[in-house]
Amino acid sequence: MTWLILVRAELLLLLRSPLAVVNAVLSPLLFGVGWLWLAESTGRGAGGDAAAIQLLLLLGFAPFAGATTALAARRSDLVLKRLRTCALPGAAVVAGLMAPFALLAVVQSAVLFGLTAAAGDAPPARWWPLVVAVAAGVPLAGALAFATAAGTPAPELAQLTTVPGFLALFGGGMWLLDAAGPTWPMRLAPGVPVAELARAAWSPAAPVWPALTAVAVLTAAAVGFADLVFRWEPRR
Template sequence: MKPWALLAVAELKLTLRSPLVAATAVLAPLAMGLFLLGNRELGGAGIVSMQLLALLGFTLYAGGTTTLAARRQQLVLKRLRTSPASDRTIVAGLMLPLALLVVIQAAILIATTIVVTDTWPHTWWPLVLAVAGGTVLVMGLAFITAAFTGTPELAQVTTLPVFLALFAGGLWAGSTPPDEVTWLMVLVPGGAVAQLVQLGWDGAGLSVSTVLPPLVAMVVTGAAAAYLAGRVFRWQPRS
């Protein structure tokens, strides 16, 4: 088995054994996703976009920040970095379990939404891009936030601004007609995810001109987050 896979299996076991991370990454997003099903005014696209943002915000962003802060405090990151494993291998091993949880939870919630609302996505590939692009973005944001998070418990505070921005951006772009969505809306975290879900679910206004802004925004913000994460992230506690 590859080193990153071994690390990912070990990290998944640690994640499920931690009450704080398990509640943040597993229970909270599923509970919120099911709660959103009661708001039929959002429509299928609105419900799914908010569900995906809940998964990205709780499972991957907050859960990832908590995990990174905990492993650094336990000196796990320091020991891993002195091993033959590269930084990319370590990052993949630490974040892959949470990313897989997002995919599994997304499949469950989307299937449930289809059954409950009796609606169906017009086109699937924008939803896939929303999950993939959103995953890359919030992973970078998790590493950035973890740089300023001294303890796992502190993550409940440090993640709050970005968490709120995810939902604010999603609501802003999701409540705007596709042809009226601006670049600013999709550059705000969560905006591009909501826009892609809206386009894929309803199929209204689905064209190159409408898909290009959220795709470009995801690439730009994801690349910027990854670059900044590499610059500011700390692998060991401050002395």
């Protein structure tokens, strides 16, 4: 099995599931547009704040919750066990499983960021922090998905087991919006440094290295933890 075949198979499985399409494809876009409308109508939280929350929403829905559900389902069906014994190395299998959700996040972020930039009074002063925020947020959300899937014995339970991670992402962003400024303890919440990167696109003087450092540390910690606890086959 080649890596592209695995990616194609996972993408088809995702798109053929009505529930997955609603949760991973439509919900992030609807909630993102709704948040933008709320920010514009209230005059609070537009621009960088809206983009930050939009990014955390789509990361929470697709690369995190969607991937957690998919991993639990593939493990229950013994698909992960078979993939583990195929010719592909483990890293390639992980990348193939996450690729459809990463692709969704990239497309959704492009749509939502474009709408936010068009609806605001001023476009982003610099676009590259948005690209960096997506590039950094997707691996972090994916690592959290693998770590959460380790404690998700069945896909039906993912709606419960993903609540803490979703709150850490979305709640961290809301915490940042209500705070005077990010601090290093705040950046321990996964949503804070990702939101900080997205907001930096509208704040040309804002430094990005603290957020990048925090995302790198959190991702490394999540990957290490997931590697320790993730199971490729159901518990007997």
